[in-house]
Structures are given as C-alpha cells and as structure tokens.
Amino acid sequence: MNKTVFLDRDGVINKKLENDYVKSISEFEILDGVKGALQKLKELGYLLIVITNQQGVGKGLMSEKDLIKIHEYMLKELPEIDDIFYCPHLNGICNCRKPENKMLYDAKKKWDIDFNKSWMIGDSESDIICGKSVDCKTVLINNAPCLDADYITDSIKYIKEIITV
Secondary structure (H helix, E strand, C coil): CECEEEECCECCCECCCCCCCCCCHHHCCECCCHHHHHHHHHHCCCEEEEEEECHHHHCCCCCHHHHHHHHHHHHHHCCCCCEEEEECCCCCCCCCCCCCCHHHHHHHHHHCECHHHCEEEECCHHHHHHHHHCCCEEEEECCCCCCCCCEEECCHHHHHHCCCC
16 A cells, blocks of 8 residues: 655645635746655655645636646646646535545545555645544644644645654
C-alpha cells in the first residue's frame, strides 16, 4: 500500500484569490517554496495527490474545460504531482465536496493508499475534517487556529520539518 500526501490546491499550491476563483492559467500563481516541498515529499517516498473543491465550475464562473487546462498547466509546472481529484459541485449537493471524503476514497481505490501512513495538507477546516475522517495526519497551512489539525504552519515550504518519514 502507498503512503500519500493529499494536498488542497488553492492556498496550498497556488495563491488563493480573495472572494474569487482561479479561472484561468493567467490567474494561477504557484506559491513560493511549493516545488521544493513537493520534491522533498517525493524523496521521502510519498505519492502526491491534489484533492480540491472547485465550485466555480458549479457556479458557472468557469467551465470544466477551463479547470482541466489549469490542472494540465499545474502538472506541467509541478510534475511531482501524481494525480488530481476535484469536486466541481456546489456546496450541499454531492458527497465528494470536502469535508466529505469521497475524493480520498476514490484516490485510495485507484492508488492503493494506506490512510494511516498518509497526510492531508490544507488551508481550511474542511480539509482537516476530511483528512481526519479517514485517519490521515493533518497539516493546516494558515495562521487561523484549527483545534483538530495535527500541525499548523505558515507555508508548505516548511513541510519538510513536519513530515520526515
């Protein structure tokens, strides 16, 4: 079974737009230190899987084709990422939108993942709830406290001090 680091996208990998959605490649800005952190996690033997809510699609602010173009660009810039699972639905109409854990179980089925040896890195409480629901260790990238997160840090660039095995 594989050990995995699940990563939220907006606010962890790329700059989160306040009160808006990243709708095009031109708005997708990779955060400082991400590439190095992902390379370190790969050296430690982790699969890297993005798990992201993208309700901009459900709201009609962008098409699924637009989202796929952004993800193709992200994979080109960050080839360390092994896969991407996303929920395009509006809040409350599916069982895949975080904090629900369907995307994690879909990844487990595809990649033979051991949740007990895996991590969830996110910037919101819903990411932490999602990871905890399957017994992953969790890292909150945010200055806001989240009582349930195992670790809190300002940036993914510090992840090598947290995830060491």
